[in-house]
Amino acid sequence: MQVPFAKPHFTGTEGALVAEVIASGWVSQGPKVREFEAAFAARVGAAEAVATTSCTTALQLALYVMGVRPGDEVIVPSLSFIATANSVWHCGATPVFADIDPDTYNLDPAAAERAITERTKAIMPVHQVGLPADMDRFLELGRRYGVEIVEDAACAIGATYKGRSIGAMGPPACFSLHPRKVITTGEGGMITLQDSDVAARLRKLRAHAMDVSDLARHFAKDVVIESYPERGWNARMTDMQAQLGLCQLQELDWILDRRRALCKRYSAAIAQIPALQTPFEPDYAVRTWQSYCVRVNARAPIGRTELMRRLLHDGIPTRRGVMTIHEEPAYAGAGVGLPHSEAAARDVLILPLFPDMTEQQQDYVLDRLALHALAQAA
Numbered sequence: 001m002q003v004p005f006a007k008p009h010f011t012g013t014e015g016a017l018v019a020e021v022i023a024s025g026w027v028s029q030g031p032k033v034r035e036f037e038a039a040f041a042a043r044v045g046a047a048e049a050v051a052t053t054s055c056t057t058a059l060q061l062a063l064y065v066m067g068v069r070p071g072d073e074v075i076v077p078s079l080s081f082i083a084t085a086n087s088v089w090h091c092g093a094t095p096v097f098a099d100i101d102p103d104t105y106n107l108d109p110a111a112a113e114r115a116i117t118e119r120t121k122a123i124m125p126v127h128q129v130g131l132p133a134d135m136d137r138f139l140e141l142g143r144r145y146g147v148e149i150v151e152d153a154a155c156a157i158g159a160t161y162k163g164r165s166i167g168a169m170g171p172p173a174c175f176s177l178h179p180r181k182v183i184t185t186g187e188g189g190m191i192t193l194q195d196s197d198v199a200a201r202l203r204k205l206r207a208h209a210m211d212v213s214d215l216a217r218h219f220a221k222d223v224v225i226e227s228y229p230e231r232g233w234n235a236r237m238t239d240m241q242a243q244l245g246l247c248q249l250q251e252l253d254w255i256l257d258r259r260r261a262l263c264k265r266y267s268a269a270i271a272q273i274p275a276l277q278t279p280f281e282p283d284y285a286v287r288t289w290q291s292y293c294v295r296v297n298a299r300a301p302i303g304r305t306e307l308m309r310r311l312l313h314d315g316i317p318t319r320r321g322v323m324t325i326h327e328e329p330a331y332a333g334a335g336v337g338l339p340h341s342e343a344a345a346r347d348v349l350i351l352p353l354f355p356d357m358t359e360q361q362q363d364y365v366l367d368r369l370a371l372h373a374l375a376q377a378a
């Protein structure tokens, strides 16, 4: 059997709806993007949502609008996708890596606090693979030290923290709409926030800071000569992507339910395999299960990478767990000892998971996993 590693869920109705957008003639950022933003904000419970081309551009714009500039430091977890740090670098600032909580794999608020200096402008907690970071403690740090909080919520649409929706807690929260995330627009991102003035500025900054939107100019009854009061970016989503996003939002609850059910099955079976450790289940959060991460115990008879290799030979692609950015050549020299992050990057793998996964596919994964995890390394 060949099991896909990940696969977005589509109903088959999306193509015709996207074709209608094309037939309308408005294919760049326009009315559908506005509609998608309103639907996304409503789903998350935020006052505002601003669409972008990716989570990476969303993070960059959010950091910029919160005042991050060259010379500033932004505290981030190293255990994250490299985009987390690159978005800081795109602002000309320095990412400062802090360690994770070894249970949740999320940025440890105490480690983040120790990393604060006079140059710290912001802290960027990541809701890693859709498990909410300890937001109350980050919000408190932000208030106490006068630093901004920007949330990397790439994988976290639909997650809640102590009953509050991720994306609706005040700071700008940035979501990814890449196909490996919970819902997708092919590529795409979204910033949700509560402050309408900041949202209005973000809408300008994503279109080179032009002081009138294409939409407003199109419907204006008089000639509009635009102006550019500051410098900005092109981070505009297309209306075709927004239409796909609207379709995906309709499926979100079903997708979340399926992911939860599949992960419950994974955990029930994997808990019986002594070499492996199931994901930590916090009682304060509802996660999205964007990925299912398994840890290979230190005393297991087989190493993480050898286990991945054997599964791949059986038609089961896996991925290493979340990377450590400070151990990549691109950030060499930013190295600080981050033992919990380094151990997690070494010992964790991600199993196949997608909403349309069948029980037969999952049973096959579990069967081969149990076999190889108990075998001695060759």
Ligand SMILES: Cc1ncc(COP(=O)(O)O)c(C=O)c1O
Residues within 6 Å of the ligand: 054, 055, 056, 057, 080, 081, 083, 084, 126, 128, 152, 154, 155, 175, 176, 177, 178, 188, 189
């Ligand atoms: C934690 C995290 N942040 C940021 C990103 C970047 O998202 P995008 O590909 O939409 O730019 C990702 C994507 O994998 C991610 O996992």
